[in-house]
Amino acid sequence: MTRFQEAICEKLLLSAAWTSGSIVVFIFAFMLFLGLPLLSGGHFFSLLTAHWAPQQGSYGILPMMAGSLFLALLGLLFSFPLSLGCACFISVLGPAKLRFLLRKVVELMTGIPTVIYGFVGLFLLVPLVRDIFGRGGLSLLSASLMLALLIAPTMILFFCDSFDRVPRSYLDAVDAMGGSKVQKLLYVMLPNSVHGIAAGITIALGRAVGDTLLALMLAGNAIHIPHSCLDSARTLTSHIGLVFSADFESLEFKAIFACGITLYLFTAVLVLVVRGINHRLRRPL
Amino acid sequence: MFELIKIKTENLSFSYNGNRILDNVSLEFREKTITAIVGPSGIGKSTFLLTLNRLWETVPQSSMSGRVKIRFDGKMQDIYGNGMSLTGLRRKVGMVFQAPNPLPMSIFKNIAFPLKLAGIKDRRTIDENVERALQQAGLWMEVKDRLNDSGLHLSGGQQQRLCIARALVLQPEVLLLDEPTSSLDDASAAVIEELLVNLKDNCTLIVVSHYFDQVKRIADTVFQFPYNGISQQ
Numbered sequence: 001m002t003r004f005q006e007a008i009c010e011k012l013l014l015s016a017a018w019t020s021g022s023i024v025v026f027i028f029a030f031m032l033f034l035g036l037p038l039l040s041g042g043h044f045f046s047l048l049t050a051h052w053a054p055q056q057g058s059y060g061i062l063p064m065m066a067g068s069l070f071l072a073l074l075g076l077l078f079s080f081p082l083s084l085g086c087a088c089f090i091s092v093l094g095p096a097k098l099r100f101l102l103r104k105v106v107e108l109m110t111g112i113p114t115v116i117y118g119f120v121g122l123f124l125l126v127p128l129v130r131d132i133f134g135r136g137g138l139s140l141l142s143a144s145l146m147l148a149l150l151i152a153p154t155m156i157l158f159f160c161d162s163f164d165r166v167p168r169s170y171l172d173a174v175d176a177m178g179g180s181k182v183q184k185l186l187y188v189m190l191p192n193s194v195h196g197i198a199a200g201i202t203i204a205l206g207r208a209v210g211d212t213l214l215a216l217m218l219a220g221n222a223i224h225i226p227h228s229c230l231d232s233a234r235t236l237t238s239h240i241g242l243v244f245s246a247d248f249e250s251l252e253f254k255a256i257f258a259c260g261i262t263l264y265l266f267t268a269v270l271v272l273v274v275r276g277i278n279h280r281l282r283r284p285l
Numbered sequence: 286m287f288e289l290i291k292i293k294t295e296n297l298s299f300s301y302n303g304n305r306i307l308d309n310v311s312l313e314f315r316e317k318t319i320t321a322i323v324g325p326s327g328i329g330k331s332t333f334l335l336t337l338n339r340l341w342e343t344v345p346q347s348s349m350s351g352r353v354k355i356r357f358d359g360k361m362q363d364i365y366g367n368g369m370s371l372t373g374l375r376r377k378v379g380m381v382f383q384a385p386n387p388l389p390m391s392i393f394k395n396i397a398f399p400l401k402l403a404g405i406k407d408r409r410t411i412d413e414n415v416e417r418a419l420q421q422a423g424l425w426m427e428v429k430d431r432l433n434d435s436g437l438h439l440s441g442g443q444q445q446r447l448c449i450a451r452a453l454v455l456q457p458e459v460l461l462l463d464e465p466t467s468s469l470d471d472a473s474a475a476v477i478e479e480l481l482v483n484l485k486d487n488c489t490l491i492v493v494s495h496y497f498d499q500v501k502r503i504a505d506t507v508f509q510f511p512y513n514g515i516s517q518q
Binding site: 173178 | 338340343345371372373374375376379380382384386387388389398399401402403448451452455
């Protein structure tokens with residue numbers, strides 16, 4: 001490859017990186033621009049803290065923020081142990097053929113449309129939750145369980161990849177010392193995969209906060225701050241979807257820009273928190 | 286002096302990805318001696334070592350036939366037999382790799398790691414064994430004041446001696462060394478050679494080596510690969 005071709009390649013790749021990076025900034029600027037009337041009118045922070053009561057002229061999005069946060073964290077809480085266990089089985093513990101098969105199944109799961117998960121949740125999980133608990137069919141619990149299933153494949157594949165990146169020489173050393181598979185996993189693979197695990201959690205959490213369809217189909221969409229897993233809840237994303245599909249003129253519609261900005265910042269803060277934890281864990285064994 | 290046979294391979298063949306690497310290798314290794322395996326690259330010397338501690342089993346698309354017997358507790362035992370515990374075997378047959386492979390932890394924890402894997406928790410026993418292994422590997426004086434430093438911060442020669450100490454901490458009966466000095470300078474290699482000669486009082490050593498000078502200096506027996514049934518002693 002000539003120097004000229006190399007320079008062209010470098011410029012092309014640089015422009016691709018700049019484009020994708022600037023789109024993220026551009027989207028935020030766009031949200032700010034559209035939400036400017038709210039910000040300049042001093043309504044933005046009252047929207048964040050107030051409750052939703054359109055009859056009284058209050059369009060606060062606090063319940064939706066609570067709904068998004070609870071749903072995402074609950075989904076992650078259910079999904080993380082499942083994903084970690086599954087990744088350990090696929091990467092180390094399982095028999096070779098089953099490991100291969102399971103990995104392919106998990107890769108396939110990433111391609112299943114969210115609406116399918118929604119249907120399965122609606123027709124199988126919601127009645128089950130209602131039967132077991134006597135209430136709460138369309139609830140945070142149903143939505144978070146399906147959400148856990150939705151985000152699990154991403155986490156599993158991230159975890160598996162981070163296990164695969166543990167240097168072969170470390171694994172050979174443990175094998176040669178007579179370490180069992182579980183010891184190899186606990187003492188060498190997990191401590192050396194902390195960053196990959198954190199990355200998997202970050203991506204999964206972003207997906208959980210940003211998911212709209214499952215929340216819309218399974219969480220019930222009631223506008224109040226949920227107090228239990230069996231309560232119905234509305235997330236920021238489903239709120240945007242519901243209001244957007246209703247009208248374009250009302251004050252309610254204007255409030256969804258606050259939802260958008262909040263959602264954006266919310267995801268950014270969550271990513272930073274996970275990165276902060278990850279940074280703290282960066283110490284020798 | 287009559288020396289017992291410690292390791293015996295019978296018609297050992299090994300294939301990787303459909304290619305036959307070892308073909309009907311039948312060899313005997315005497316107890317408390319140093320045996321060197323020499324020969325050109327890619328001829329199966331390292332693979333042969335892996336058949337003696339079953340480490341090849343983690344390599345996909347590989348297969349082995351034949352038998353390997355090692356004398357444990359005064360009795361020749363088939364290491365691929367049903368009664369043989371894999372973890373037990375690897376604790377008795379230590380291994381040192383071509384490139385030093387300390388784990389990303391402190392010097393002390395590196396040496397204590399096999400003890401942890403073996404379930405030894407008594408702090409005093411651990412301390413004593415770590416010191417003994419480091420002394421055996423000739424590293425104690427160099428690291429005794431910085432046992433909590435990372436093992437990765439040692440020089441190449443020190444890292445290799447750290448790995449030898451780690452392999453010695455469980456007092457193995459056999460020590461397999463795969464070109465242990467190939468990544469080291471002459472001075473570091475000389476230290477390790479001297480160390481190996483001292484170790485044979487307690488241990489049966491098998492060393493894969495490229496260096497004929499080294500082999501002449503330290504080995505009691507030499508096997509030339511590709512193996513054709515003739516060994517030079």
